[in-house]
Structures are given as C-alpha cells and as structure tokens.
Amino acid sequence: MKILLVEDSERLAAALCSSLRDDGLAVDHAGDGRAALRQIRVYTYDLIILDLMLPQVSGLEVLKAVRRSPAPTRVLVLSARDQLEDRVGALNLGADDYLLKPFALTELKARVLALLRRRYGETSGLLKHEALTLDTNARVALVGGMALPLTPKEYGVLETLLRQRGKCLSRLELFESLYDGLNDASDRVIEVIVSTLRTKLTQAGIKSLIETRRGFGYRVP
Amino acid sequence: MFRDFLHRSLQRRLLVSLLLGVGLSLAVFQIVVDQLVDRYIARSFASPSVNTVERDRLLRAVDLVLLGGVITVLGVSAIVVVIAVRRGLEPLERVGTAAQALSMDRGAQALPLADIPREIRPLCERFNELIERLLEALEHERRLAAGLAHELRTPLAEIRAIGEVAVARANVGELHESLRQMTSAASGLQGMIDSLLAAARADRGAVRQALEPMPVASAVRSRLERLRHADPASSARLVVNVDEDAWVHIEPRLFDVMLLNLLANAFQHGDDGSPVEIQWLDTTAAGTGGVLRVRNHAPHLTREDLRHLVERLPRPQEEDRLAATSGAGLGLWIIGRLCRALDLDLRLDLDEAQRLSVELAGFLTL
Numbered sequence: 001m002k003i004l005l006v007e008d009s010e011r012l013a014a015a016l017c018s019s020l021r022d023d024g025l026a027v028d029h030a031g032d033g034r035a036a037l038r039q040i041r042v043y044t045y046d047l048i049i050l051d052l053m054l055p056q057v058s059g060l061e062v063l064k065a066v067r068r069s070p071a072p073t074r075v076l077v078l079s080a081r082d083q084l085e086d087r088v089g090a091l092n093l094g095a096d097d098y099l100l101k102p103f104a105l106t107e108l109k110a111r112v113l114a115l116l117r118r119r120y121g122e123t124s125g126l127l128k129h130e131a132l133t134l135d136t137n138a139r140v141a142l143v144g145g146m147a148l149p150l151t152p153k154e155y156g157v158l159e160t161l162l163r164q165r166g167k168c169l170s171r172l173e174l175f176e177s178l179y180d181g182l183n184d185a186s187d188r189v190i191e192v193i194v195s196t197l198r199t200k201l202t203q204a205g206i207k208s209l210i211e212t213r214r215g216f217g218y219r220v221p
Numbered sequence: 222m223f224r225d226f227l228h229r230s231l232q233r234r235l236l237v238s239l240l241l242g243v244g245l246s247l248a249v250f251q252i253v254v255d256q257l258v259d260r261y262i263a264r265s266f267a268s269p270s271v272n273t274v275e276r277d278r279l280l281r282a283v284d285l286v287l288l289g290g291v292i293t294v295l296g297v298s299a300i301v302v303v304i305a306v307r308r309g310l311e312p313l314e315r316v317g318t319a320a321q322a323l324s325m326d327r328g329a330q331a332l333p334l335a336d337i338p339r340e341i342r343p344l345c346e347r348f349n350e351l352i353e354r355l356l357e358a359l360e361h362e363r364r365l366a367a368g369l370a371h372e373l374r375t376p377l378a379e380i381r382a383i384g385e386v387a388v389a390r391a392n393v394g395e396l397h398e399s400l401r402q403m404t405s406a407a408s409g410l411q412g413m414i415d416s417l418l419a420a421a422r423a424d425r426g427a428v429r430q431a432l433e434p435m436p437v438a439s440a441v442r443s444r445l446e447r448l449r450h451a452d453p454a455s456s457a458r459l460v461v462n463v464d465e466d467a468w469v470h471i472e473p474r475l476f477d478v479m480l481l482n483l484l485a486n487a488f489q490h491g492d493d494g495s496p497v498e499i500q501w502l503d504t505t506a507a508g509t510g511g512v513l514r515v516r517n518h519a520p521h522l523t524r525e526d527l528r529h530l531v532e533r534l535p536r537p538q539e540e541d542r543l544a545a546t547s548g549a550g551l552g553l554w555i556i557g558r559l560c561r562a563l564d565l566d567l568r569l570d571l572d573e574a575q576r577l578s579v580e581l582a583g584f585l586t587l
Binding site for chain 1: 363367370371372373374375377378379380381382383385386389390402405406490521
C-alpha cells in the first residue's frame with residue numbers, strides 16, 4: 001500500500017514515516033504543498049495523509065487537486081485546525097477522514113487501515129483465500145490459524161495481490177506499492193520477494209496461489 | 222404600583238398620557254361651554270314672565286347634550302388614540318423584535334433601517350455599528366484561537382508521536398535521538414507559550430517601570446546561542462549585523478520575546494535555505510530612535526498580503542493562501558502586541574527582490 005504524507009513539520013513527518021514503514025507500508029513524504037502536487041502527478045497513492053497549513057500551496061488546494069484526478073485515492077486530513085467549519089470544509093472538499101492534532105499513533109494507524117480497506121471496498125479487516133487468511137489490522141498471514149513468518153515486504157506483496165484478486169499486477173506496480181519514492185532498489189527485487197513468498201506458502205501447504213504471467217506480472221486467480 | 226405598571230410599557234405611558242390630555246381638554250371644554258351656554262340661557266330667560274321651570278328644563282337638556290357629546294368624543298378619541306399609538310410604535314416594536322432575534326452564534330444581522338422613523342434611526346444606526354464592531358472582535362478572537370490551536374497543537378503532536386514511536390520500537394540506540402527531538406519540540410512549545418503570556422500581560426504602564434539599559438548585540442547573541450542549541454540548521458542561516466556599541470532602554474524579557482518571534486517567523490515561513498539577516502540601525506539623528514530589522518526571502522508574498530500579516534485577521538479565503546506563503550505566522554501578531562505596549566512602530570515591507578523586511582522602530586537608544 002502506498003501512502004503520501006504531506007506534513008511540514010519535519011519532526012512529526014519523520015516519526016510518522018518511520019512508524020508507518022515499520023508496518024510495511026510504503027510512505028513518501030512531501031514537506032510542502034508544491035512538493036505534494038509534484039508527487040501526486042508522478043505516483044498513484046492509495047492514501048494521502050494531508051496537513052492543511054502548508055508552505056507554498058495550502059492543504060485544501062492539494063485536496064482539490066487530488067479530487068480533480070481520476071485516481072481513487074483516499075485522503076486523511078491531519079490538522080491542528082479544530083474548528084467545526086475547518087472539518088466540514090475539508091470533508092466537503094472530498095477528504096475521507098479528519099484527525100485532529102495531537103493524536104494517538106494507534107488511532108492514526110487504525111484510521112489509515114480503515115481507509116485502505118475502504119479504498120478496496122472491504123468491510124472487514126480479513127482477506128481470505130482457501131486456508132489462507134490475512135488480518136490486515138494485525139498485518140499477519142494465517143494458515144489454519146497458524147501465523148506465517150513473513151517479512152513486511154512479503155506480507156505487502158501478498159496483501160496487494162489478494163486485495164486486487166484476478167488483476168494482473170506488473171513488477172513495477174508491485175514495487176511502487178511497496179517502496180517509497182526515495183528507495184533506489186530495482187523493481188527486480190519483487191521477483192526475489194515473490195520467490196521467497198511462494199516457498200513459504202508452499203511449505204504451509206498453499207500451492208500455486210500466485211500465478212506468473214510472463215511479460216505481464218503476477219496475479220492471484 | 223400604578224406608576225410601575227405605567228413605566229414598564231412605553232405604549233401604556235403614551236396611551237394614559239394622551240387619554241388624560243384628551244379627557245382634561247374635553248372636561249375644560251365642557252365646563253367653559255356649559256358656563257357660556259348657562260349664562261346665555263339665563264340672560265335670554267331673564268324676563269319675569271318666563272317660566273323658570275321651562276328654563277331649568279332647557280338648562281338640564283343642554284347640560285345633558287354637552288356631557289353626552291364630551292363622553293362620545295372622549296370614547297372616539299380613546300379608540301383613535303389607541304390605534305394611533307399602536308401604529309406609531311410599530312417601528313419601535315419591529316426594532317425590538319429584530320434585536321431580540323439577534324444571535325452572535327449565527328452571525329448577527331443588522332437591525333432593519335427601512336421605514337424607521339428619523340427619531341430612532343440614529344439609535345438603530347449606532348446599534349448596528351456597535352454590533353458590527355462586536356462581531357469583528359469576536360471573529361478576530363475566533364481566528365486568533367484557531368491560530369493558537371495550530372501553533373500549540375503541532376509541537377504537542379510532534380512530542381506525542383515521537384514518544385509513541387520510541388516506546389513502540391524500544392530501541393535504546395534510537396532513544397537518545399527521540400529524546401533530543403522531543404526536547405526540541407518542547408522548547409518550541411515553551412517559546413510559544415512564553416510569547417503568548419508576554420503578549421497577554423504586556424501593559425504599557427508596567428513596561429515603562431521595567432525599562433533598563435541593555436546592549437543589543439549581547440541580547441542577540443544570547444538568543445542566538447539558545448537558537449543554535451534548539452535548531453542548529455536554522456541558526457546557520459542567520460547573518461547578524463549589530464553594532465557592539467548599540468545600547469537601548471528596554472524591558473529585557475520582552476526584547477528577547479520579540480527577537481525569538483522575529484527569528485522564528487523568518488525561519489519558519491521564509492524560503493528554505495535562504496539567509497535571514499538581523500540588523501541594528503541607529504537612526505536617532507533622524508528622530509526615529511533605534512531600528513531592529515529582520516529580513517528573509519519571501520517569494521510567494523505580495524504587497525497586498527502585508528497588511529494582513531500583523532492583524533491576524535485575513536478573510537477565510539485569504540487565510541489558507543497566507544498560511545501557504547512565506548512570512549505569515551502568529552509570531553508577527555505577538556510582536557505587534559508587544560510593540561503597542563513598548564510604543565514601537567512595527568513596519569513591514571517587501572522589496573523588489575521579494576525580501577520581507579520586518580522593522581521595529583523607535584527604540585530609546587543610549
């Protein structure tokens with residue numbers, strides 16, 4: 001899942017980025033409104049966490065730009081502006097949620113996960129395929145009730161493919177959903193991740209879950 | 222009792238006054254006419270041959286007609302007076318109803334001035350002016366509170382998020398850096414709270430009592446030292462041009478608060494990476510005392526924005542734009558408040574190179 005954090009406080013942004021990345025999410029950071037506009041032109045994000053009082057271009061302008069684009073990106077406004085009209089204004093402009101600063105990190109993460117579920121039309125936090133269950137809240141894969149020892153990236157690939165079941169995702173698409181924009185790794189790393197993931201799934205008794213379509217990418221049928 | 226009953230209603234007072242007036246007039250009229258008619262009849266029936274019984278009957282008949290006429294006129298007058306008073310007071314009642322419907326929560330509407338009699342029009346106009354000023358003051362306070370919420374909540378959010386991440390990771394190696402960042406955010410928060418308290422407590426009389434001679438360069442150095450500790454990257458952008466011999470008469474704590482906010486404003490809202498210049502100009506010879514000037518690059522600011530920066534009351538559509546430009550912050554509002562208490566002039570200017578210049582002029586030099 002790819003997230004853009006638009007926040008001008010460097011300290012807050014650093015804390016949030018590291019915490020969300022620890023959970024296996026790919027997080028890009030923009031420190032002002034103009035950088036955010038550049039980022040959303042280049043990448044498609046599943047979720048944008050957006051501050052309103054930003055240098056260069058205001059958060060509301062960024063929100064309008066996001067809503068002008070056809071991408072089904074979810075927007076969580078994270079602001080210190082606590083007036084009713086601020087919240088109503090942002091929601092009316094197309095924000096999906098509004099969280100007031102200061103906030104509990106656990107609440108922010110719960111809202112992020114809820115918005116990501118809504119992004120893919122899910123109502124519960126569970127993704128199931130035969131004996132395999134993914135708890136997207138706990139970010140853990142279970143086979144017959146036993147947790148699979150997956151790395152965050154392996155879990156991320158599995159979750160992305162299961163969320164978009166039936167759709168063939170290219171190596172680049174998977175790479176962009178797992179790695180932030182500053183990462184200089186090659187998208188070939190996806191081949192390695194898929195390979196180790198397949199091995200772990202096979203060892204747990206789940207065979208042929210991830211199909212390779214040569215020249216196109218990967219999919220879960 | 223009756224007096225209270227009357228005084229509680231303008232309508233009652235007018236009605237009773239008019240009816241008393243009409244009643245007394247008619248009573249006087251009746252007495253005068255009665256006397257005249259009585260004399261006329263008495264003279265006409267003065268001959269001994271006249272039947273006195275007939276004369277007395279005529280006198281009683283005339284008295285009855287006059288009394289009946291007076292009572293009828295009084296009754297009709299009462300009805301007319303009641304209608305006239307009610308209609309006459311209608312505009313006043315409309316104003317009263319409109320005033321009763323005013324609500325500060327919903328953004329009060331002015332009292333309607335159409336069809337208002339000229340006698341009460343000045344009252345309504347004055348009332349509308351006062352309401353407008355009151356609403357402006359309330360709006361100002363609301364926006365200030367929103368600005369304060371932003372300035373105070375953000376460092377709190379930083380401290381909380383950094384703390385929660387550190388706890389979740391439980392990595393001793395990262396703990397030192399987390400604590401350093403939390404201390405830095407807490408320091409920023411403390412600076413903001415100190416500044417707000419200084420602005421709230423700044424009182425001209427008290428400030429004049431606390432003036433003392435102080436070297437400007439030393440005060441700037443002291444502030445700079447603390448800045449280096451809290452924010453080494455920003456302090457490296459600072460260019461100081463202050464004469465070592467410059468002395469002023471000032472309240473030292475307020476001078477430090479002004480310095481803190483001038484620099485914080487320039488660092489936070491100025492263009493990243495560009496230098497921030499702090500300069501002392503002694504213009505005593507020109508009659509303007511000492512001038513403290515801070516300049517920073519503000520590429521997105523326009524001259525039109527300058528007047529909104531200090532008042533901290535931009536219109537809502539401008540607020541977001543100003544928040545997104547270089548140079549706007551609560552710090553300038555605090556400086557404005559302190560300047561008023563210290564009798565200093567706060568001047569803002571934007572030159573052709575898009576450099577925002579914030580000047581505090583009128584320092585008493587030594």
